[in-house]
Amino acid sequence: MTAPDFERIRPIETANRGQSLRRQIYQDLREKLRHGEIGVDEKLVDVDIAKAAGVSRMPVREALLQLTIEGHLVGTTRGFALPNLTDEDVANIFEVRKLLEPRAVANATYDLDDAGLQRLRAAVELTREAVAKGDSEALSEANIMFRETWIAALRNRRLAATILRFADQAHVVRRDTLGKPDTQQVVLDGMTSLLDAFERRDAMAAHDRMVAFVHEAETSYFGGHYAAKQDKQPGDPSDE
Amino acid sequence: MTAPDFERIRPIETANRGQSLRRQIYQDLREKLRHGEIGVDEKLVDVDIAKAAGVSRMPVREALLQLTIEGHLVGTTRGFALPNLTDEDVANIFEVRKLLEPRAVANATYDLDDAGLQRLRAAVELTREAVAKGDSEALSEANIMFRETWIAALRNRRLAATILRFADQAHVVRRDTLGKPDTQQVVLDGMTSLLDAFERRDAMAAHDRMVAFVHEAETSYFGGHYAAKQDKQPGDPSDE
């Protein structure tokens, strides 16, 4: 186990905007998870995070529990950590994404406003630059920016929250696939064609291109990937 | 506000099977919610439930938070309560259900074993009797039994958990629709045709019949239902 990097947990400023400590800790950790700042061999312990943030255990514990309920962490007897997803887990996540994201992106072509469209263009531009440089870090960031933008536009907030949950759970997929140059080009092409559909507000085109996009991500992941199966994780607590 | 009926919160037996108190409280409340035993005007307060169960506030509080994160409750400044779903909320829930359930039930035709099939038959039989007597209470129970059975069979546990979450959130739908005799017959017909698809292990038939089934539930709800829109609820905490 790598020692957690407490430097990265920022202390809670006293002049918080009325938000609960739990929520602040939650959002901080959620952001770190989304950007891959938590290593797979890192363990998250409430007392350590609490000390770094200058608060007590309880709000931290509740934030960690929330992340566990949402599937972003698993709780063990010795701290919380990233789930060790088996191939079956990843396949299950992809199955749900394939059901939700095509329809959602089609809806988003109606729901997105001009500012959002502008952000999508910027994200694609950043992606183009990242691919040109082979910078998988920047590619990942641009990828997240693109996804967050169209999902944020969705009027159906339940659908949006569910998609974000599942898409972020597949962090191993991003880590394992965004490094390869050929995959990078596929990602760029996919985002470009999605942007085109958004520009034309063509819902069905967006739908079909998202079907292809998610499918390519899945085959890319399972393509050169025949690692030994890990042991099954303890189940999601919400799954009684 | 109706005074909560503490009689219904059963004390935690000392010889529990190693499960955490949080989980026991959670499952108890989850079951009550699923079977409609919590009234819309009832407020759930941690100290009260804790006193009834003979435990401290914390495990109860964490169970209530989990139910809130999952969308089954909303937290207010004065206790937790059922969410007051607007028509838009219900429409959003139906949109997600329409995306997930047809595919899921198709998968279930493969995943279900003989014992499960037997339970489906029993549920349909109970439904038939309930409709004959016009007993909407028994109809609701049979309905839940049917749904729980095929969902429990799903190999994709993430998909199963997500469907259960959304289906159970629509408790207002059940309450508002299962009373009408014509709706009761529609429910019975839908379950019968789904059972038929399961008997023949016909995945596509199950898919198409679930499409029709969910669609009928939606139109039935919005049919005679033009109540005034309620105020918007505070958002789901998981929705940053």
Added chain:
DNA sequence: TCCTCGAAAACAGTATACTATTATGTGTCA
């Protein structure tokens, strides 16, 4: 009667302290 203000109650949120469990290391014996 109705409105305003203030006090008190009810509740969520947070802090601290205690307990139970489990992994880990350490020593002893075969």
Added chain:
DNA sequence: TGACACATAATAGTATACTGTTTTCGAGGA
């Protein structure tokens, strides 16, 4: 050297106590 028992530490889980905020309710005045 290896296996097994035992002690120790690390950490989740639970209990209790404190704090801050919002609602409720009642008193006093217009």
